[in-house]
Amino acid sequence: MSKLMRRTTHPLLALFTALLLGACGSEPDEPRPYAGGPEGGETVRSAGQPDGARALRTAATADRPAGGVVMREHPLRDPGMNNIVASVVLVPEGWQLEGGLSRPSNQLYNMPVLADVKITAPDGRAVHFFPSLSFEFNHASPGQALQPTLGGNLYLALPESPGRWFLQMAQMSPDPTVSNLQLVSEEPVPELTQQLRQQSAQLFQIVEQGNATTASMGFGQSFDTQATKLVLSYQQDGKAFEETVLIAWQYMVLVQQGQVASGHWSVPLMRSFRGAPGSDYMNDPVLKAIVQSIRANPAWEAEMQRYWRELARIKQKGASDRSASWQQHNRKMQQINGEISDIIAGGYQRRSAIQDGMHSRSVDALRDETPYTTPSGETVKLPSFYDHVYTDGNGTYILNNDSLYNPNTDPSVNSRDWNRIEAQR
Template sequence: MGPLRKIRLVLSVACASLICGQSIAQPLQTKTILDVNGFERPIPAFTVGIPQGWDLTGGVKWRQTTCSSSANQAEWQASANDGSDRQIVFFPVETWYWGSMLDQMPQFANSGGTGCPAARVFDAPSYLQMVITARRPGVRIIGMRPRPDATAQMQQAISSQQLPGGMQVRFEAVEALIAYNMNGKEMRESLMTIVQFMRTPTVDMNGGMGGYIMSATSFGVIGLKAPNGQLDFNLMEQVRRSLQFDPGYERRMAAYYAKVNRSRRAARPSGVSAQAQLNKTYSEISDIQHKGYMDRSAIEDSMQARTTDMILEQQGYVTGYGEVVKLPNAYDRAYELQNGGFVVTDSPSFDPYLDTGVDGTEMQREEY
C-alpha cells in the first residue's frame, strides 16, 4: 500500500480503532454497547471509541413509557483505571414538546399523542442547564459556549430540503464547563449536547392557523470529567465523533418506530376538538423526528435519513447483495472486498487487489 495514499481499511462501521479523517491525539479502542433486553436476544446497539485501558459500563435499557422515543435509553460510562477519577459519561436521548395551546389549556400538557413530556424549553442552553441541575446538583457552571461546528452540516442538509406543512427545523449545539468537589478533589467537567427543534404551524384557539407545536429531541449528552488541570477537550471530541449506530440495530428500531406510529394513528380519536387536533399534530411530528424511523412520505424519509447520516458523519453504500452499509463520509470512494471487509479512500488510483491483496468492487452511494 503506497505511503502517500490516504486509505483506511474498515472492518466495521466503527472504523476499528480509528476515527476516520480525524487527527487522533491518542489511540482509542472500540467498544460495543449492547441492548440486552429489547429484543429476543442481546444485540449490538452502538460502538464507541474509548481510551486504551479504560473500562466501559452501562448499555441500552428499556422502560415502560408512552413516549416511544424514550423507551430505549442508552446510558454508559467509560472510566480510567489509574485512580485519576477521569471518566466519560453519556446521558440518554430525551424528547419533549410544547405548543401555543398549552398556555391556555395546561390540562393537556402531558396528554398529547406522543406521550412525551411537555416542557417550555426552546433552546439548547436551557436544556443543558436542566440536565446539569438534574444530574449534577449544586455544581458551579463556569460557562457555556455554542458549538456551531457540530451542527453546520446538519443545518445545511435541512436547509436544502422542502419541509412539509410549513415546518421549520433547526439544530443547536452547546457545551458547558462545570466545577465541583468530589471526595476532596477539585473536578472539572465538560458536557455537550445537540438538540433538534421542530416547529409546525397548527390550529389556534380561534380555529385559525396562528398556533404552533414545538417538538424537540436531544441527541444525548456526552461529558468528560477530570481533576482540575487534566481535562482533555480533544479527547471528548474524539469519543463523540466515534459514536456509531450498529446498522442491524438501526433497522430493528426503524421497524419498532414504524409499528408504534401505525398503532398511534389507528387509535387516534375522531372529532374536531382541540385535543384531537393536538393528537393529530403530535402524531405527525413523532413520525418524522427519530432518525428515519417513520413511514409517512418519501420527502420526510429523505430528510431524516440525510440528517442522521450528517449527525453520525457517515454515508450509505450499497453492497453487492443489495444491502446498505454505513461508512465514514470523509472519503470519495468505498469498496467491498471479497473477504467481507470494506475500504474507504479518496485515491482515484486505488486498486483493491494491488493495494490490499484482496479483490474488491467499488460500491455506489445510497440514494436518499
C-alpha cells in the same frame, strides 16, 4: 439512529464521529482484548496480555507507564431485545463502565431506548454518553414536568437555552456526590450547526411554505436545529472537575400571535469529556479513542429502523382515526358506492386518486399539517397538534385539545358563531 459519521480531527467534532447505539445489559459479558489500534497513539503488543490484545501508548497513561493502556472490547446489550448486542465499545483496562441501556414505559414510544453510559478512569477522566430525549409542551394545557404525554414524549417547556435546560435537569434530579455545579460557558458550534441545518434543509423549506399560507390566519411554525457546547465546573466526592458537553438539539413549535403556544423539541445527541480543570482533556487520546471505538450491530440497527417505520405508520393512521368516529356510517356508504363504481368503471381512476391521496397525506404528515374542510367547502391545512378545530367562516380558527370546550359558550369569543370542522379522511 444514524450510522457512524466520517471521522475528523477536530476535538469537538470527534464527539460526533460515532453514536452509541446501545448499552450494557444486566449481566456483563467477559470483555475481549482489542485486536486493532484506535487512533490517537502508538499501538504496541502488550507483554503479558492474551494473544490479540494491544495497548495504546500515549502521554495520558501515567497510571500504567510501562505497558500503556490496554483497550478491551465490551459488548453493549439491549435487554428489551433478548439481550442482543446493540454495539461494542473499547474500555481501557482498569477503567469503570457505569450505566447501561434501559427500556422505559411504552408511553414514551418516541424514546424506546435510553442509553446512558459513563466510562471513567481511576484519576477521574471520563466520557459520558447521555440518552436521547424528546419533549413536548402546550401552554394552553400545561402538563406535569417530565411526565409522559399522549404524544409519546416527556412534558417540558422549551428552555431558554441548552445550558439552562442542563442545569434544570440537574436540579430536578440531583446527584448527591456532586456539589458547586456551575455553567462556565455556553456557545454555539458553527461547523456542526451548519451540518445539522443542511441535513434539515427540506424541513426548513416545508415550514417556510406552510407559514406563507397561515401567516394571514395569525399563526405559524418555527423550526431550528443547532449544536451547542457547554463547559461545566463542579466537585464530585470532593475532587474538582471540568466537563465539556456537546449537545445537538432541535425544536418545532407553533407560534400564535407572536407567542410560542405549543410544540415539541428534542436532544438527539449529547456527549461529554471530563478532566481536571486546566488540563487539555478535550485532546486526550484515550478519551477520543473510546468515542471513536463505537461499532453498531447491523442486526440491532435494522430492528430499530423497523420499529421507527412501524411507529410512523401507526401515527399516520391514528391522525386519520382520531376525528373519524362520527363519520363512520357516512364513510361506509361512500366505500360501498365507490366499490360499485369500481365494478362499473374498472376502478382505474379511483385507484389513481387513492395513490395521489396517500402521497398528499404523507407530505402533510411530514409538515405536521392536517387538511380540513371549511363550511364553504374549501380545504385549509392547519397544524396537527390539535384534535378540535372551530372556525367562524371568516378565516379565523380556534384549535384546542379539550373535548368539553365550545367557543360558542365562551364569553370571550362567543360574540360570533363558531362551527366545528373535521379533518379530511
